[in-house]
Amino acid sequence: MGWIARRRRRRDARAAQELAAFQSLAAVNGAAIIAVDSVYQVGRRGSKARVRANGLPFQRDAWFWWTRVRPGTLAAVYMSEGWGSHTGREDVLYIGTRSAPGVLAVLDGRTCARAARHASTSGLPVAATPVLNQPPQPLSAGRIARRTILITVLTCMAPLSLFYCVGRSEELRSDKDLDSAFASTCSYSAGTSKAHALTDSGPRPIYLIENTTIQRASTSIRDQLATDSADTQTWRPSRVSAVQLIVCVSGLGDGDFVKKITCQPNGTGQNTRQLDLRNGKYRIAVHEARTGRQIASTDIDGESFPLDALNDDTTRLCGTNPATVDPYRRGVVLSALSAAQIHQLVDVFVTGPKP
Structure with missing residues (x-):
């Protein structure tokens, strides 16, 4: 169980570094960071989503020009506000323009959740970046034990596959x-x-x-x-x-x-x-x-x-x-x-x- 916990801590620490680099990139380039909660329409010219921006908890409609975004991600974007014909509101966020996309960088939700877990377990202050709606909870000792048992069972059931994989630590990547x-x-x-x-x-x-x-x-x-x-x-x-x-x-x-x-x-x-x-x-x-x-x-x-x-x-x-x-x-x-x-x-x- 100890090696699983150590591996998870190292992975969470790497995620925290990626989040810090992501935030630094956005700040240097003058981009805003938004959290994509859901995507409800994808078209040829872009996608419509519900997002949270500027660290605020409420959701807003957003149109991403020429970009397909995924729910549960953070995005560093160049955005403006305007009239939304599909919502009848004047506070719709437009990411990019008709001539170019406006997404500078994207951070997947799993990395962001791991970074938040690292901050909560290490005592570091949590960044002001919008967080996911349902970040995963830290693994309990019981869950770690169950995962260890599962790994052991799978290893015993497939010795030939395990031997093959260990012998190919430098296997080809697609x-x-x-x-x-x-x-x-x-x-x-x-x-x-x-x-x-x-x-x-x-x-x-x-x-x-x-x-x-x-x-x-x-x-x-x-x-x-x-x-x-x-x-x-x-x-x-x-x-x-x-x-x-x-x-x-x-x-x-x-x-x-x-x-x-x-x-x-x-x-x-x-x-x-x-x-x-x-x-x-x-x-x-x-x-x-x-x-x-x-x-x-x-x-x-x-x-x-x-x-x-x-x-x-x-x-x-x-x-x-x-x-x-x-x-x-x-x-x-x-x-x-x-x-x-x-x-x-x-x-x-x-x-x-x-x-």
């Missing part, structure tokens, strides 16, 4: 595992001790996390990076312990207007529609995976339009399902970052001197 391990790096520059320290010489394995609304008709940017390079393990690492660098790609909204395309009816019931081609604006940030330290950051316009949309022959573009190239029905097609652009910006950190 993309989902890597995304989960490094999500906080892109959100608020938090590292993970499981990652590899920076080596003095390259190549240094790098993992890409993309947080944009761009719909790609071809392969993902991760696959393109691995395909363009002879060293797949550097550009598509499969283990958390191998990753040294994280490159975060986030969308900043619409860029400059490029051209207008008119799609004529094709006899299949499709109406005439017009699409504005615009340069998508993106931010690329490179972080050290172990510490979360930001090494470099730059804003750039994407150069790759889907389905060769810049050419005069737009048959493929107009014949594609509108939801593929224009998922939010805005009549706008944004360019995406190409693998070549990412290589140009981050190769120096992968193969060059230690950053």
Whole structure:
């Protein structure tokens, strides 16, 4: 029972550090912190939720532009107040704008609850951040004992599986595992001790996390990076312990207007529609995976339009399902970052001197 309690305390302490980093990030960037209690509508352009803001206990309606939020999370946001046509009230919170999302970072409810438990058991003052409606209670001695018995029973029932797992402490991680391990790096520059320290010489394995609304008709940017390079393990690492660098790609909204395309009816019931081609604006940030330290950051316009949309022959573009190239029905097609652009910006950190 003792090792379970110690493990829980270490986990709660890490959660408290993540919460402190989250609050610091919001304060530095002038963002407000809100608690998402429930989500009651999700649409193509965003989501509606009931939230609590500014440390107040009562709930308010909020609209998150271009973002799908989850109940039980904390979010650092840029918000304004306005009229809500669905509620008939003037105090609805609008997160972001029509042209760009307004969520700076998100902290999941489990981490926030663990941080609150750490504060209550360590005697530290509890932060003024809005807390969850029903934070989990500290484990009692009886619950810890029951969990210990359950673990023992499962171990005895599956000796072969246990032997297999112990022998593979360095098992391969899927993309989902890597995304989960490094999500906080892109959100608020938090590292993970499981990652590899920076080596003095390259190549240094790098993992890409993309947080944009761009719909790609071809392969993902991760696959393109691995395909363009002879060293797949550097550009598509499969283990958390191998990753040294994280490159975060986030969308900043619409860029400059490029051209207008008119799609004529094709006899299949499709109406005439017009699409504005615009340069998508993106931010690329490179972080050290172990510490979360930001090494470099730059804003750039994407150069790759889907389905060769810049050419005069737009048959493929107009014949594609509108939801593929224009998922939010805005009549706008944004360019995406190409693998070549990412290589140009981050190769120096992968193969060059230690950053």
